[in-house]
Amino acid sequence: MATPVLEIDGLSKRFGGVAAVDGVSLSLEPGRIYGLIGPNGSGKTTLFNCITGIERRDAGRVMFNGERIDGLKPYEIARKGIGRTFQVIRVFPELSALENLLVVTRGGLADAEARALELLRFVRLEGLRNEYAGNLSYGQQKLVEFVRVLMRDPSLILLDEPAAGVNRTLLNDLLDAVRRLRDEGRTVLLVEHDMKVVMGLCETVFVLDHGEKIAEGEPGVIQTDERVIEAYFGR
Amino acid sequence: MLVVALAVYPTFGTGYGVRAMLQIFMWIALAGSWNLISGLTGYVSFGHVAFFGAGAYTGAILISKASWPWLAAALAGGVGACAVALVIGYPCLRLKGPYFAIAMLGLNEVLRALVSYFEGLTGGGSGLSLPTLHATVPIYYAMAGTAATVTLLTYLIITSRFGLRLMTIREDELAAEAMGIDTARHKLYAFLLSAVGPGIAGALAARDQGYIEPISVFPLATTITMIVMVLFGGKGTVWGPVLGAVVLFVSQEFVWARFPYLHQLLFGAIIVAVVLLMPRGVLGLLQVKYRLPRTI
Numbered sequence: 079m080a081t082p083v084l085e086i087d088g089l090s091k092r093f094g095g096v097a098a099v100d101g102v103s104l105s106l107e108p109g110r111i112y113g114l115i116g117p118n119g120s121g122k123t124t125l126f127n128c129i130t131g132i133e134r135r136d137a138g139r140v141m142f143n144g145e146r147i148d149g150l151k152p153y154e155i156a157r158k159g160i161g162r163t164f165q166v167i168r169v170f171p172e173l174s175a176l177e178n179l180l181v182v183t184r185g186g187l188a189d190a191e192a193r194a195l196e197l198l199r200f201v202r203l204e205g206l207r208n209e210y211a212g213n214l215s216y217g218q219q220k221l222v223e224f225v226r227v228l229m230r231d232p233s234l235i236l237l238d239e240p241a242a243g244v245n246r247t248l249l250n251d252l253l254d255a256v257r258r259l260r261d262e263g264r265t266v267l268l269v270e271h272d273m274k275v276v277m278g279l280c281e282t283v284f285v286l287d288h289g290e291k292i293a294e295g296e297p298g299v300i301q302t303d304e305r306v307i308e309a310y311f312g313r
Numbered sequence: 314m315l316v317v318a319l320a321v322y323p324t325f326g327t328g329y330g331v332r333a334m335l336q337i338f339m340w341i342a343l344a345g346s347w348n349l350i351s352g353l354t355g356y357v358s359f360g361h362v363a364f365f366g367a368g369a370y371t372g373a374i375l376i377s378k379a380s381w382p383w384l385a386a387a388l389a390g391g392v393g394a395c396a397v398a399l400v401i402g403y404p405c406l407r408l409k410g411p412y413f414a415i416a417m418l419g420l421n422e423v424l425r426a427l428v429s430y431f432e433g434l435t436g437g438g439s440g441l442s443l444p445t446l447h448a449t450v451p452i453y454y455a456m457a458g459t460a461a462t463v464t465l466l467t468y469l470i471i472t473s474r475f476g477l478r479l480m481t482i483r484e485d486e487l488a489a490e491a492m493g494i495d496t497a498r499h500k501l502y503a504f505l506l507s508a509v510g511p512g513i514a515g516a517l518a519a520r521d522q523g524y525i526e527p528i529s530v531f532p533l534a535t536t537i538t539m540i541v542m543v544l545f546g547g548k549g550t551v552w553g554p555v556l557g558a559v560v561l562f563v564s565q566e567f568v569w570a571r572f573p574y575l576h577q578l579l580f581g582a583i584i585v586a587v588v589l590l591m592p593r594g595v596l597g598l599l600q601v602k603y604r605l606p607r608t609i
């Protein structure tokens with residue numbers, strides 16, 4: 079077995095009395111697409127925030143390519159090769175679509191610009207490159223956020239509900255793009271509510287409920303897991 | 314053309330005219346510097362006059378106690394202000410929104426108290442007089458150079474990725490961090506750069522006036538004027554602070570001076586009008602409306 083890209087061990091995060099993430103352990107292998115599901119409020123976004131350093135974990139360890147990253151600052155973690163999108167869109171609204179991509183790069187500007195244009199073309203936003211990101215449609219902003227993540231060439235990509243609010247055509251493009259990232263050897267972990275998307279895309283799914291990981295496995299198996307069914311429908 | 318006109322102006326301008334131009338240059342340097350930190354990163358500094366005062370005292374002390382030539386003292390004023398920014402930038406820039414604004418206001422009060430306290434060096438509350446020197450014209454050029462440098466620096470920053478990164482802090486600091494931008498370091502760099510211009514301008518103004526005291530170089534009103542100039546002209550633009558400085562200074566001199574009682578009222582009304590009707594300022598509005606490039 080290859081070294082895991084990401085290995086989380088006993089990760090916990092509380093907000094006051096709420097255990098948002100409660101002793102979660104999981105491990106991601108390179109070149110695969112993983113799903114993270116669970117009812118609203120089960121801690122999916124908080125788990126992302128702890129991995130990316132935006133929230134400080136209370137307990138547990140996060141290893142990225144064998145190196146401990148919990149405790150690092152968000153920008154340090156990003157530079158190590160973890161990219162993410164947000165559940166609520168966070169493009170830079172008064173930067174153009176192109177600037178949104180350029181700004182996260184370092185090194186030669188010409189190369190960065192060529193890469194940014196290639197990515198915008200890839201999500202069919204080349205014609206809108208000089209438009210303020212804040213003026214784009216919701217789905218277009220999601221795509222800008224998605225390709226912005228790719229500018230830094232991350233080896234692990236965390237997507238928080240990438241399909242929500244994106245129309246069908248764009249969605250298919252997005253799913254193809256995610257598969258292509260996987261084929262390039264990157265690892266993707268995505269939060270998604272649409273089970274069809276999860277079934278069609280993910281090889282392994284983790285299920286959270288009340289901050290705890292209650293199941294892990296192939297999507298087909300997960301769907302028939304009793305604890306999972308109870309978490310979704312049992313209350 | 315304009316540059317040439319400004320360059321030869323002192324040879325034929327009246328004493329009053331030269332002095333007024335000098336003041337305009339000073340306001341351009343101050344407003345432009347405030348724009349570097351607050352217009353670009355969105356961290357609103359409510360105590361920026363602290364750097365003006367720090368530069369004024371650094372320069373005045375070097376001139377009066379160490380007999381430095383005024384030009385060297387002016388540069389030292391920039392360095393002194395930058396040093397103050399370095400000391401307080403690290404803790405203050407962790408504060409967000411109103412907390413940063415208030416911390417900067419506090420810094421200004423602390424500096425004012427400090428210069429009042431260390432009487433031996435600063436003359437305390439009774440101020441510090443500089444040896445007489447007739448150098449308004451050379452100071453005019455030095456102040457013009459300072460204003461031009463601040464504006465050029467703004468241009469270079471806004472057209473660079475460094476400038477775009479500063480703007481991401483204004484737009485969404487958390488997303489910027491998550492995208493690998495070291496926001497703390499960027500804020501600090503912008504803050505240091507924003508202190509240099511006021512420091513130099515402060516030292517030049519001290520030399521020009523020949524006398525400084527705590528209340529004359531640390532007035533809150535100066536910070537507010539910088540802010541209003543930038544908000545009027547357009548925050549985050551290259552020429553907005555220049556436009557704001559010229560328009561507000563000229564209206565103050567030539568219009569409001571005739572109505573001394575209305576002065577404060579008009580100034581207040583302009584603040585309210587800009588904030589309500591034109592939150593982006595003149596150039597910001599044009600930029601968004603007509604899709605103008607960032608370089609205006």
Ligand SMILES: Nc1ncnc2c1ncn2[C@@H]1O[C@H](COP(=O)(O)OP(=O)(O)O)[C@@H](O)[C@H]1O
Nearest residue numbers: 093096098116117118119120121122123124125
């Ligand atoms: N910043 C925060 N402050 C307080 N409580 C929070 C915060 N973020 C999340 N929570 C709480 O933590 C729990 C998990 O939330 P979240 O991670 O957003 O869930 P999910 O993404 O699975 O919907 C919820 O009960 C939520 O209310």
Ligand SMILES: [Mg+2]
Nearest residue numbers: 122123124165
């Ligand atoms: Mg969520």
